[in-house]
Amino acid sequence: MEYKQEQSKAAQEENSSFIRISNVSKHFGDFVAVDDVSLDIGKGELFSILGGSGCGKTTLLRMLAGFEVPSGGSIEIDGLDVTRLPPYERPVNMMFQSYAVFPHMNVEKNIAYGLVKDGLPKNEIRKHVDEMLELVQLGDFRRRKPAQLSGGQRQRVALARALIKKPKVLLLDEPLAALDKKLRERTQFELMNIQYETGITFVVVTHDQEEAMTLSSRIAVMDKGQFRQVGTPKEVYEFPDNRFVAGFIGTINTFHGSIASISEETLSVYSDELQLTLPALGTHPVEVGQEVDIAVRPEKIFLSRDEPDNPDDVRIQGVVDDLGYLGNRSLYRIRLANGKIVQVSSQNRRRSVTRFLEWEDKVWISWRPRSAVVLVD
Amino acid sequence: MAGSVNRDNLWQRVAIATPYLWLLLFFLIPFIIILKISLADPVIAQPPFTPTFDEQGALSISLDNFRFLLTDDLYAITYLRSVVIAGIATLLCLALGFPMAYGISRAREQTRGLLLLLIVLPFWISFLLRVYAWMGLMNNHGVINNTLLWLGVIDAPIQMMYTDIAVFVGLVYSYLPFMVLPLYATLERMDLDLVEAAQDLGATRTRAFWDVTWPLSRPGVVAGCMLVFIPAMGEYVIPYLLGGPESLLIGRVLFDEFFVNRDWPLASAVAVVLLLLLVVPIVILQRNQARDAEAAT
Missing domain, CATH: 2.40.50.140 (Nucleic acid-binding proteins)
Incomplete structure (x- = not known):
């Protein structure tokens, strides 16, 4: 059948186990936030985890980042078991929904932060910061404090700061949620371009189905801590696996x-x-x-x-x-x-x-x- | 219509004028009186100082009292001692108060209210009673010594009362809430994502604290330190009740000059200098608050 062929083609294109999530669960007391979830994400994919609030998508992202330790299962990134690794030892960086730009540091210092922690020499940090400022088009704002930036500019600072360490995986928590409609559409394409240029694997968490559809190479639709369908946007839209997915994406x-x-x-x-x-x-x-x-x-x-x-x-x-x-x-x-x-x-x-x-x-x-x-x- | 606008205007003015009126009545006028007395000479009379204008109506003031403060080492040493003791007490409050405020701000929302209540609970009992309670605890035959003796930890009571240690205990105990509350206020509204972002970018927990939490809690640290340091500088009751006779602090000198020596002019001069010394930290506090307000907009 048609959709099966597409699925196998997608799997061939991606080296499909760059991120390997195996039987991962997370319990908070009696509450099961993530329920025995398994997923392989390929290198260079722009993968979205789509679901309503409280579906467990953010908890899963936080386990990838290292802010939560899974109650069960394991997470591998590029062959390295990171399940119990603290956030600062993972080849992963995250762009927060709130952007979490350091308010007491200017744009330059924010972007440089990750490399300063790695103890890189000053001139090299400077070079990388310049590259990043160019990538996100913030060269004129390098000495500005976050309070003097617009929401869109703050988001680009957060993106540059997360990309500067050239992580193997970039995690994005609701990257477009705080932007207005016009800016959101533009940023969407910018993100796709940056992903294409850097070749970094992006994992996006979003509640916005339209955002997930346009951004992603593949989508995992999540509900009550479980994946209800994993596939390309077309597969998920045209061949919903179940009533939940059919109803959640589009009408x-x-x-x-x-x-x-x-x-x-x-x-x-x-x-x-x-x-x-x-x-x-x-x-x-x-x-x-x-x-x-x-x-x-x-x-x-x-x-x-x-x-x-x-x-x-x-x-x-x-x-x-x-x-x-x-x-x-x-x-x-x-x-x-x-x-x-x-x-x-x-x-x-x-x-x-x-x-x-x-x-x-x-x-x-x-x-x-x-x-x-x-x-x- | 015009009448109601005028009335609104009037109320606005009243609202703005009230704090100024308060400061004028209860701060500026008393201060001018003190300043006036500090420029007079002591006499054995009622009141015990010379009038500012003599019988002929000529101005009769002198800086003798201030000169005296400079000539006698006692005052300089006491001022210095007060600064040092208040400073150390402030640092102790910070060292104790920061982890407390941090812990409360990171506690579950339901427990936070309870913990804050515990912080302010001592205010429900008179300050003087609480200081007396410490005397009962730290006496040679007080609760602490008796317990340690009974446990066999010590053979003879430890001298705690009438030492600087007792003064520090009293100061830290009394002023800790003034440190904890402003610190809690800044820590509580801090975005926790910032700390996680620092960790995500390669900072260990400790590093993230010094890079993010500490600099961002600075407004609370400054406010807390000032709120402890300023009253601790002029503190009289705690050093008087808990401190030794040799642990002279400026508050006690002030009291002695007023009530023991009945030298009102000299006591007033001591008070004026104390106030001038405190103006420095007060200005720092004001600047800090102004900058905060600016950053918030």
């Missing part, structure tokens, strides 16, 4: 049903909700009769006034319940005969003064046979 329409038949390419699912048998792609082994959900993304659904003519497509009739104009696209909520609401998003390719559809208009929704996926758990 998705789901219909309840049960497996009617299984063929080489696709599954055929009878949906009791729709009273319809429809095709869908599967990612897990299933049996005939098994109860599942069929999931379709809003942008994969087409709208038309007349019945679509392609007989392979899934076609259902409904009524426009609500609509919203977002400029580049419009969102529609289509009410089916049984009262179920289906979300549809369509690009506004043509400029029109009169709306294409109005409230209570009768419409057909349709999607391609390969657009739906089956969710098992």
Whole structure:
């Protein structure tokens, strides 16, 4: 199947065990923050750990940094077991969510701090600091104190300070969360460029799915201390492994049903909700009769006034319940005969003064046979 | 409308004027009186000093009292002793208070309140009673000596009362909260990420403390030291009750000149010089606070 090929290709491209997290757990009293998690991250990857607050992503990052010792399991970085190594002995640096720029030191001293601790000679430190100032474009601000910098500039100081030691792994805790929207988009690409130029493995923790999608080579979706899916942004979006991932990343329409038949390419699912048998792609082994959900993304659904003519497509009739104009696209909520609401998003390719559809208009929704996926758990 | 604006304005002025009025009434005017007395001569009369203006209305002042302070070594030595004793007591308070404040600021939020309460709890009992309690503890037949004798650690009681040790114990015990509270205030609002960032960049725990925690707690350290040093300099009760007769401190000299010798002008001169000596640390404290306020904006 398509997604499997992509997965194996990604694995080949990366030397996939640069960071090896094996059966790592972390308990705080009775609370299990990270629950027996295993993960391999390749050299040079820009890997994101995505999840809501309290899912354990920050605890996992702190174990990578050395601020928390795992309750069980081990962490290896480039063949070195760092599980119990203190933070100052790890080939890892971290950019904090708060940036944690030292307020009593100027930009230059902040950036130089790591090398000063390593006891490098002064002229060499100076050379590296200059390089870093150029990389993050802060050359004019070297003598400024953090209080005299904007949020974006402080973030770049934090980044330069973490990169100057040329760590094997750079950990970034919600790197863009504190920036406004425009700056966030720019910084996102800057981060990707810097990652590409330095070749350092980045591990990003974020709650923002859009950030994770655009930044990362791979994403681990985390919930309740466990990974719910690990894959490329495309895999995670197009072939969510389970209901949690499907719902967490983007919006998705789901219909309840049960497996009617299984063929080489696709599954055929009878949906009791729709009273319809429809095709869908599967990612897990299933049996005939098994109860599942069929999931379709809003942008994969087409709208038309007349019945679509392609007989392979899934076609259902409904009524426009609500609509919203977002400029580049419009969102529609289509009410089916049984009262179920289906979300549809369509690009506004043509400029029109009169709306294409109005409230209570009768419409057909349709999607391609390969657009739906089956969710098992 | 105009009336209400004026009224707001009036209240603003009252609010601003109140502290100044307070300082004028209870600080500046008494100080001027003391300064006036310090420039007079002592007489056996009521009041025991010559008036500033004689019968003819001519100004009658002299710097004799200040001159006397310079000629007699006793005063210079006592001032110096006071500075040294107050300084050592301040450093002892810092050495004890910093770990306490650090510990409280890093404690769980629920326990912090309790620990702070324990720090201020002694204030609920009269200062004088607490000093007397220390006498009971440190006497030759006090609790400490009796316990040590009973345990067989010592054969004869240790002389603790009426020594400098007792003065230090009293000073540190009494002024420790003034050190702990401002230190706690700065340590508590410090971003712990900063310490972790230092460790992440290669600093050991100790190194991170000296590179980050210590410089960032400086405002608290300065405030705490001043709050201990300034009152300790003029302290009278503790050295009088716990210190030996030879451990003369300026507060005690001041008291003796006023009440024993009834030389009000000389006592006033002693007080004026003490105040001038204290102006230096007070200015440091003010500057520190101003810089803090500036950094906060």
